[in-house]
Amino acid sequence: MSRNDVTLSGVVTELEPLRYTPAGIPLLTFRLTHQSRQVEASQERSVSLDLPVMVLGDLAREMAGLTPESNVAVRGFLARRSLKSLSVVLHATAYKLEME
Amino acid sequence: MSRNDVTLSGVVTELEPLRYTPAGIPLLTFRLTHQSRQVEASQERSVSLDLPVMVLGDLAREMAGLTPESNVAVRGFLARRSLKSLSVVLHATAYKLEME
Structure with a gap:
């Protein structure tokens, strides 16, 4: 079975106002700025990352x-990001507020 | 707690020969070509994606x-991908062979 599951925590930055697709579906975009420590080949390392996030539908309204x-x-x-693009976007299907 | 968990299935492409970091750690890189159908805002959509993957240590040797x-x-x-880069790499910490 094809898997494409991501859970990424971070700080919401560049939160844009809610807008609508031509079909009238709510659309929200922001960036998620992530920092963590990860273990790779038995060594701990620091990871930082800034990923664009896209949200559609009721969840977009909620996260706005x-x-x-x-x-x-x-x-x-x-x-x-688009058919011609090599860059990636995280499509959010759920979220949770985290304590700092 | 900071989360950064990805599970992505796909076809292994551009598999490079095993090499070693300056510190002598085995390093393997390839690309993972993914296709699936995902549900977003109650609508099924087709997703395709091609992500660079990096593997270090014993797992690199195994996946080579x-x-x-x-x-x-x-x-x-x-x-x-690097300190100055905006593009992302999937660092593999485990893998599983899948049936086609």
């Missing part, structure tokens, strides 16, 4: 109320 | 024996 700089954990899947 | 075009599910974390 987030305070910028909120700490959240986003669950979703990765996709190309 | 993969047949190109193998179907695998890779588990790991996302990180920036």
Whole structure:
């Protein structure tokens, strides 16, 4: 079975106002700024990352109320930004507010 | 707690020969070509994605024996390709061969 599951926590930055697709579906975009320590080949390392996030539908409406700089954990899947693009976007399908 | 968990399945492409870091740690790189259908805002959509993967240590040695075009599910974390880069790499910490 094909898997594409991501859970990424971080700080909400560049939170744009809610907008709508041409089909009238709510659309929200922001960036998730992540920092953590990860273990790789038995060695701990620091990881930092800044990923664009896209949210559609009712979840977009809900997340539009987030305070910028909120700490959240986003669950979703990765996709190309556009057909011609090599860069990736995290499509959020669920989220949770995190304690700092 | 900070989360950075990815499980992505796909086809192994551009599998490079095993090499070693300056510190002598085995290093393997390839690309994972992913296709799936995902549900977003109650609508099914097709997703395709091609992500660079990096593997270090014993796992790199093990995965170096993969047949190109193998179907695998890779588990790991996302990180920036380099300090100055905005593009992301999936660091594999585990994998599983998948049936086609």
